Amino acid sequence: MPRLDAERRHSVAFTLNGAPARVEVEPRTLLTDALRHGLGMTGTHVGCEHGVCGACTVAIDGVPARACLTLAVGVEGCEVRTVEGLAPEPGRLGVLQAAFRRHHALQCGFCTAGILMSLDAFLRLRPRATRAELTEVIGGHLCRCTGYAPIIEAAVEAAAMLRGEAIEEISTHA
Template sequence: MPRLSAANRHRVGFTLNGKPVVVEAEPRLLATDALRHGLGATGTHVGCEHGACGACTVLIDGAPARACLTLAVQLEGREVTTIEGLAPAQDRLSVLQAAFRRHHALQCGFCTAGILISLEAFLREQPEPSEHALREVVGGHLCRCTGYTPIIAAGREAAALLRQASQSTAAEPLDV
């Protein structure tokens, strides 16, 4: 991370993966640098630094955003979720992460965090996605290893599992 001059530093407070954090940032500091170097969220990868590859995708207030195109000061008061925040516990994968594992939907892993973040947000909004819709979401990410087919299969499986879990939760009687 570039050395910050004391006169230009701003305290930026936000929620990162459910926990309040504060980072010191110059106005020009990118969110990728603040997350990776200032806060240790190294799962947010830096690829093209132009917003084209999708490796740096995070959720900001629940919506996917390219962290390389976001200034750290723009995170003030926001809720940010990185790949480190997707798993429900240290020793458990999310439904989507587990589907990626089962379908071998990652190889080198560089693009995986961004793809998982985008799919996580998409599946919350679209619980019954078509293959075409999944391809549209994934199409915003560059992957040189998998050819996308296993990623789409994992996304479809995760969507089905999430729907089943939602339906079984909805079918349980409410304890009043």
């Protein structure tokens, strides 16, 4: 009896956080599973598995996407960025990550990676984002610990810093 297509594994090649990556997956393998179990990128969390909570958000070709709803075979040839790709170098935090740390914008940290990825993608498109726009971006994520206020403050600060404004100026523009 011939093997069904679903039983065959496929080699998927793409760029992951700026470096070439390849992973062997079944056709039905979700990107979350390929990243976490196939490539060790455990910063991408699996929450609701329905695309609602946002914990699994990654950037695919610069656009935020729910990795729990994306088949791994669908990223063939794409540029995928995970939260691990936000750090400029090992042991150093990126601007958004450092702002989250300063503002205590995480507690359990489960939602944090997805929120960071959405904010990063949005700020690349809209570096002059307003507080209201940043609030709307994180509105697509569920956080059960922080109450969102510190997340918004961190996002506002990071946006200002990415625009090159000094921290002292941030409170007057926010």
